[in-house]
Amino acid sequence: MRALVWHGANDIRCDTVPDPEIEHPRDAIVKVTTCAICGSDLHLHDNVMPGMEKGDIVGHEFMGEVMEVGAEAKSALKVGERVVVPFTIWCGECDQCRRGNYSVCERSNRNKALADKVFGHTTAGLFGYTHLTGGYAGGQAEYVRVPMADRTHIKIPGGLTDEQVLFLGDIFPTGWQAAAQCDIQPTDTVAIWGCGPVGQMTIRSAILLGARQVIAIDCVPERLAMAKAGGAITIDFQEESVVERLNELTGGKGPEKCIDAVGMEAHATATLDSMYDRAKQALMLESDRAHVLREMIYVCRPAGTLSIPGVYGGLVDKMPFGMAMNKGLTWRMGQTHVNRWTDDLLNRIQEGQIDPSFVITHTVPLDQGPEMYKTFRDKRDGCIKVVLKP
Amino acid sequence: MALYDRSSAGDNLARGLGWFSIGLGVAEVMAGRSIARWMGMEDKTNLIRAYGVREITAGVGLLALGDPKPWIWSRIAGDAVDMATLAAGMENNPRAGNARIAFGAVMAATALDVVCVQKLHREEAYYRSLPVPDYSDRSGFPRPVSAMRGAASDASIGEDMRTPRILRFQSATGPAQSQSAQG
Ligand SMILES: NC(=O)c1ccc[n+]([C@@H]2O[C@H](COP(=O)([O-])OP(=O)(O)OC[C@H]3O[C@@H](n4cnc5c(N)ncnc54)[C@H](O)[C@@H]3O)[C@@H](O)[C@H]2O)c1
Ligand SMILES: [Zn+2]
Ligand SMILES: [Zn+2]
Numbered sequence: 001m002r003a004l005v006w007h008g009a010n011d012i013r014c015d016t017v018p019d020p021e022i023e024h025p026r027d028a029i030v031k032v033t034t035c036a037i038c039g040s041d042l043h044l045h046d047n048v049m050p051g052m053e054k055g056d057i058v059g060h061e062f063m064g065e066v067m068e069v070g071a072e073a074k075s076a077l078k079v080g081e082r083v084v085v086p087f088t089i090w091c092g093e094c095d096q097c098r099r100g101n102y103s104v105c106e107r108s109n110r111n112k113a114l115a116d117k118v119f120g121h122t123t124a125g126l127f128g129y130t131h132l133t134g135g136y137a138g139g140q141a142e143y144v145r146v147p148m149a150d151r152t153h154i155k156i157p158g159g160l161t162d163e164q165v166l167f168l169g170d171i172f173p174t175g176w177q178a179a180a181q182c183d184i185q186p187t188d189t190v191a192i193w194g195c196g197p198v199g200q201m202t203i204r205s206a207i208l209l210g211a212r213q214v215i216a217i218d219c220v221p222e223r224l225a226m227a228k229a230g231g232a233i234t235i236d237f238q239e240e241s242v243v244e245r246l247n248e249l250t251g252g253k254g255p256e257k258c259i260d261a262v263g264m265e266a267h268a269t270a271t272l273d274s275m276y277d278r279a280k281q282a283l284m285l286e287s288d289r290a291h292v293l294r295e296m297i298y299v300c301r302p303a304g305t306l307s308i309p310g311v312y313g314g315l316v317d318k319m320p321f322g323m324a325m326n327k328g329l330t331w332r333m334g335q336t337h338v339n340r341w342t343d344d345l346l347n348r349i350q351e352g353q354i355d356p357s358f359v360i361t362h363t364v365p366l367d368q369g370p371e372m373y374k375t376f377r378d379k380r381d382g383c384i385k386v387v388l389k390p
Numbered sequence: 391m392a393l394y395d396r397s398s399a400g401d402n403l404a405r406g407l408g409w410f411s412i413g414l415g416v417a418e419v420m421a422g423r424s425i426a427r428w429m430g431m432e433d434k435t436n437l438i439r440a441y442g443v444r445e446i447t448a449g450v451g452l453l454a455l456g457d458p459k460p461w462i463w464s465r466i467a468g469d470a471v472d473m474a475t476l477a478a479g480m481e482n483n484p485r486a487g488n489a490r491i492a493f494g495a496v497m498a499a500t501a502l503d504v505v506c507v508q509k510l511h512r513e514e515a516y517y518r519s520l521p522v523p524d525y526s527d528r529s530g531f532p533r534p535v536s537a538m539r540g541a542a543s544d545a546s547i548g549e550d551m552r553t554p555r556i557l558r559f560q561s562a563t564g565p566a567q568s569q570s571a572q573g
Pocket of ligand 2: 038039040041060061087170171
């Protein structure tokens with residue numbers, strides 16, 4: 001089959017690889033009809049996320065048709081059913097899964113021993129991600145093996161297009177959880193850094209959850225325009241001071257809720273700390289650039305909440321922790337517990353409360369995937385979200 | 391749209407200059423004295439070492455992700471300083487010949503820097519000239535935003551995702567009172 005394969009920094013290729021097979025009775029094989037490139041994939045493409053190996057198939061936002069089901073998954077899944085696959089693989093039986101904490105499932109990471117060493121305790125297995133999270137083959141491919149398939153799926157009823165439901169596997173619940181874990185109150189100002197696909201979903205979620213004021217921060221004009229369309233007041237961080245504007249918009253008090261939808265590859269701004277991060281990252285003394293985190297800690301209203309869906313991979317430096325502690329900030333973060341939210345969100349899509357396909361700007365065949373990684377990363381051609389058709 | 395492309399022709403040249411800066415910088419720091427002696431400018435040893443640090447900084451900046459233009463401009467400014475130092479050092483210098491060779495090398499590097507920065511600015515102008523697509527109709531909502539605000543405030547969000555009541559922003563009536571009233 002054809003699949004997008006990681007070969008190293010800036011080197012993802014469309015290769016011919018062996019078809020996946022059922023390896024465990026809980027597995028299923030899904031024929032991918034639609035998949036997407038996620039901002040998290042960019043961290044792999046740019047090789048700032050440790051733990052990839054040459055030959056790994058990437059992609060964790062995908063959906064399709066069930067082709068084959070292992071004996072132990074048959075009660076939950078039938079051949080021919082249409083499913084979106086969540087990027088977090090979950091067993092449904094461990095302590096964490098029983099609490100709904102699927103992204104920290106204790107059993108789905110087959111490289112548990114390694115993850116236990118690196119993270120202290122393992123987190124869930126993820127598709128098309130690093131070997132720290134199981135190194136499972138990803139979904140930017142014609143076929144995927146889905147482990148623990150009796151749990152790891154979202155069934156899609158008829159009458160909805162792939163484009164409407166695809167993002168249930170990742171960015172829609174990610175934006176939703178980012179907003180939900182802020183426990184938004186009708187009096188809240190919610191500031192969101194990053195107007196990429198995750199930021200866009202977060203903006204819509206914050207509006208639906210009733211935030212009084214949503215403020216979105218980025219520097220890419222068309223992304224800011226899309227944020228505005230979704231109901232956000234926008235700040236272009238290359239044109240104005242983020243801290244000053246946020247204070248102005250909140251009567252000098254700062255936003256109650258701050259969300260980092262940027263992650264470890266924050267653009268350098270003209271501030272000293274960004275330059276410092278860039279230099280340290282180049283010298284491999286630091287893996288993550290934390291400009292957004294620092295800005296959030298600084299500007300957040302005391303006793304407010306920081307929510308961090310943006311992905312970090314390793315070590316950050318110059319974290320003003322004293323400021324965070326003294327301000328009594330609440331931190332909420334993590335990979336998304338996708339299936340915890342998807343029943344509710346699927347309902348909302350069906351009822352027409354939201355149509356997540358608004359974010360798609362490019363649809364191309366799978367073999368154009370490698371170029372689209374660059375178009376998406378460099379924000380060329382108005383690109384916000386890329387959908388691939390295997 | 392980003393105003394630079396980390397795989398463009400201009401950027402590749404910038405990267406090359408970044409490695410060159412680091413190589414030269416390390417040589418200046420480690421072998422500052424021998425270089426200075428060779429050019430007959432031994433009194434400038436420490437200055438040459440300082441220039442080495444400057445080169446390394448520019449090199450790291452060029453290799454790091456992000457816009458290379460400011461770093462190339464900093465290299466051009468640095469080249470000018472180097473040339474001024476060399477020119478001053480040629481007076482009454484028995485080894486002025488060597489200093490002149492160094493001067494020529496700096497000039498060649500400057501030429502490359504200028505070519506590079508021009509390329510990068512041309513690329514930026516091209517990116518700027520591309521039309522910005524209009525996404526102002528992409529709200530994702532069926533009705534105006536004002537009608538959608540709070541449409542999902544009934545959503546079931548687990549208690550574990552909620553801010554504990556005691557930590558929420560409270561009115562002046564005090565947490566104790568409102569808590570007993572509600573819970
Ligand atoms: N927690 C999860 O489960 C989960 C799921 C999906 C994605 N993610 C993460 O979410 C993040 C965003 O993903 P995406 O798909 O939207 O990617 P993206 O790269 O398209 O979006 C990032 C946006 O942030 C903007 N940005 C960069 N620096 C900034 C700064 N200093 N201030 C404000 N904005 C800045 C960029 O211009 C860009 O528009 C990534 O880190 C991704 O890995 C997390
Ligand atoms: Zn993702
Ligand atoms: Zn589990």
